[in-house]
Amino acid sequence: MCKQKPQTDGAIFVDLDRPEKVSLFDYFRSIELIPLETSSDVLIAGIMKMIVYQDKYYALDKNQCIIFVFDETGKFLYKIGKRGQGVGEYVFIEDFNINPFSGKLEILEPYGKVHVYDLSGNYIEIKQITFPGFRIAHTLAAIDEQTHVFHTMFEPEKIIYFNLDEQKLLHQEFKENRRLSSFSNNPYQYRGDWFFFRPVHPIVYKMGSRKLEAAFRFDFGTYTREGKTAVFSKESERSLSKCVEELFDQFPYLIHSVRHNSKYVFASLSRIDLEDKVNVIYDRASGKSKYISEFTEKVQFNSYRGEEIIVTDEYVLMPCQWVDLEKRITKEMLDSKQKEIFEKLLKSEMEENPILIKYWFK
Template identity: 90%
Template sequence: MKKVFILLIVVFFTMCKQKPQTDGAIFVDLDRPEKVSLFDYFRSIELIPLETSNDVLLVGVKKMLIHQDNYYILDPKQSIIFVFDKFGRFKSKIDNKGQGKGEYSMIQDFTINPFSSNLEVLEAYGKVHVYDLLGNYIETKTITFPGFRVVHTIAAIDAQTHVFHTMFEPEKIIYFNLDEQKLLHQEFKENSRLGSFSNNPYQYRGDWFFFRPVHPIVYQMGSRKLEAAFRFDFGTYTREGKTAVFSKESERSLSKCVEELFDQFPYLIHSVRHNSKYVFASLSRIDLDDKVNVIYDRASRKSKYISEFTEKVQFNSYRGEEIIVTDEYVLMPCQWVDLEKRITKEMLDDNQKEIFEELLKSEMEENPILIKYWFK
């Protein structure tokens, strides 16, 4: 009887252990939420308020790039790219809306091409306007091939190749040579309705990565095709995630579309970022308002499915903000009205507490604040 009891204990603890990462997948136990502290990962937090004035007012932040110690920030509603220095002081802006030469109707996305050092502005219907870093117009290139309709993001893979991502076309990834106006390759077929929950590619150490809302694989955009970088294993909840069934009603109602999505998939991936130490992801469970975090430690090969941080603050992408992860820090923008949801005074050192209190005292809404979480 004693031997049976010991055997049961061993079996119990074996079952409770996290599934081993024998196949290289990141196992996430969606049935075992945990509560952890942000300071398990970060040593300090820095607030960088973006300068606010009558001429420098941001409605929102869709994308953010760091280049030569400057922040390039896209405000999508105004179709303006604002440039701030590393202290958050305003330097310049690219605001060329119009119908003339060198002007754009709206900015869908932008990038700084590392091979030309030029800034490239993407319009959804196939125009790429090229400027120098001061905003001086250079040229306009176009995406043209039979069947082309719309693209939503741009990435320069090498000196001859751009990769464009489209939310709603059957094949989501387009490899294209802009100089020769030549289609090189298309791939990643997916149900077009899933594009409503699309994620933008992200960059780490000069490479670009692509992930989808319910597909468990994160891809690196290779020089000629997508290559699997890593994948999530949600156990019995894992789905292939490229196909789904939606009703006609869901085409007219986002709430119905969300309902039908969660009838078929137990999770929705909002954000993925990684560095040499960690993989960060934010997920929704049950509905779009139920957001949780996943942090995977590459050294221990263990993940934490985090329902709440001990600091009782939000972390990761909750308004679809751009997040930058380097080996030194995580950087994310925060709307002024959301500051107390992201940071508490107790999380900051004395200098940062003063900045925090000054921001809260403001009688008018301030521009977004960049929050920099420094890794241990």
């Protein structure tokens, strides 16, 4: 019988040759469904990012460039959608956040504009990212009252520390092969800190006040790669399938998602020999990880269509498209009240807005 490698070096060892089958209820005590209100005026194509703030859900529909706001029960409150080229309008939303230091909502346009609104969507001001060599930013995070960190997929250095008020570049770092950025992952937030991870690089970084700091790392044994460089053909620049093929020729895994809290580290991976994503759950108390090929409930527990997952110390919150609900949940997983909601959703004759699935930890 294989034994897990000791965690003495602080790394999270994951045995990719030893898949396991576990139950979601090994980790969660109950599951709650929160359908987001659907009407002719409130139709969401898909949620690419969600923020929970002051008992409200702020949901970004990137295709429509609209931020929909719901209360904690899923009732629609209002939307922020001011697309255009006039004052107080934006052309495109690449990312958005609620700045914890100012209490303002910030919308990122990729080519260097940060639009600032109050939490009701009233325009306040616009700020610029300007310095020699800047071209594009894909995510933003407020680190402190003076510092934002921007992440770019395509530039040689992926992380930009910048003072928006003083229009001052503070620091750039993390060089990586440009083609690997095709599989880029967005930073995520936990307890006010921001964390940055990459598709094949094994280290997860905390965005410190002045630079990246290693938070934790994965050890995939002989499969571990440094993951900052790769070799791709010119053909791969024209063909995503060719790029994926060449990626898996060099790396045995692709990291799609990482999240953590005080008890667990969650990750989802792709393997070339598996059709679906697989899960890794690391238990901080035991110091052991499970490489999960399938849950006993036979459902998916990962970012199925690229939706952003939120992990707190109390729950995991996962947006789910209405058409995918039965891939995520079975009736047997729910209590009587939640079964009624589940069955009502399945009986709907028209497509519903996404449902928030809330997994409450034990």
